[in-house]
Amino acid sequence: xxxxxxxxxxxxxxxxxxxxxxxxxxxxxxxxxxxxxxxxxxxxxxxxxxxxxxxxxxxxxxxxxxxxxxxxxxxxxxxxxxxxxxxxxxxxxxxxxxxxxxxxxxxxxxxxxxxx
Amino acid sequence: xxxxxxxxxxxxxxxxxxxxxxxxxxxxxxxxxxxxxxxxxxxxxxxxxxxxxxxxxxxxxxxxxxxxxxxxxxxxxxxxxxxxxxxxxxxxxxxxxxxxxxxxxxxxxxxxxxxx
Numbered sequence: 001x002x003x004x005x006x007x008x009x010x011x012x013x014x015x016x017x018x019x020x021x022x023x024x025x026x027x028x029x030x031x032x033x034x035x036x037x038x039x040x041x042x043x044x045x046x047x048x049x050x051x052x053x054x055x056x057x058x059x060x061x062x063x064x065x066x067x068x069x070x071x072x073x074x075x076x077x078x079x080x081x082x083x084x085x086x087x088x089x090x091x092x093x094x095x096x097x098x099x100x101x102x103x104x105x106x107x108x109x110x111x112x113x114x115x116x
Numbered sequence: 117x118x119x120x121x122x123x124x125x126x127x128x129x130x131x132x133x134x135x136x137x138x139x140x141x142x143x144x145x146x147x148x149x150x151x152x153x154x155x156x157x158x159x160x161x162x163x164x165x166x167x168x169x170x171x172x173x174x175x176x177x178x179x180x181x182x183x184x185x186x187x188x189x190x191x192x193x194x195x196x197x198x199x200x201x202x203x204x205x206x207x208x209x210x211x212x213x214x215x216x217x218x219x220x221x222x223x224x225x226x227x228x229x230x231x232x
Binding site: 032034036041042043044045046049051090094095096103104106107108109111 | 120122150157158159160162165207209211217218220221222223224225226228
């Protein structure tokens with residue numbers, strides 16, 4: 001069965017520092033990959049997605065992620081953290097070898113804190 | 117684009133009441149809609165998947181008679197929590213997708229349900 005692992009349930013960085021949130025997946029076939037952000041008491045917002053095009057994907061709010069098949073990873077990065085980046089981040093995968101109703105498999109989330 | 121509207125944002129009601137939550141895709145046609153439940157500080161738990169005009173597919177352990185889902189049009193799905201009890205209190209989030217599993221899900225802002 002496919003799974004998603006987000007290493008580090010809590011990450012704390014200083015404002016202006018590099019943000020790195022880790023996501024690894026288990027799948028025999030490269031899946032579709034997504035990163036979402038959730039602010040308190042809100043729904044989720046799509047940051048970026050990988051769907052077998054360029055391996056380096058640029059998203060909104062200055063975030064980007066790189067798909068590395070050899071490492072089965074899709075880590076999320078941002079060069080310089082802003083206070084407004086403090087939120088919960090979820091990595092999710094969707095198998096490519098299934099029907100259209102295939103559901104997303106979610107990571108447990110990483111809470112990002114940005115310190116002034 | 118890809119806006120999903122979810123109403124109400126918050127409901128407080130007495131035990132035994134039935135509560136209906138609406139999820140609308142405002143600027144696209146949602147071939148598939150999803151309903152999630154999220155407990156504090158946790159990831160999303162998929163409750164059911166629905167396609168327009170079809171019966172919803174419920175995840176294991178989710179009572180379909182308790183959580184009634186209707187997806188009558190390509191832009192509207194509703195979740196009705198029947199005879200709600202305090203243990204049903206939670207954050208419910210809907211999402212909508214136009215197309216197959218390679219397309220992202222777009223989320224509503226969630227509904228905070230509190231049963232007294």
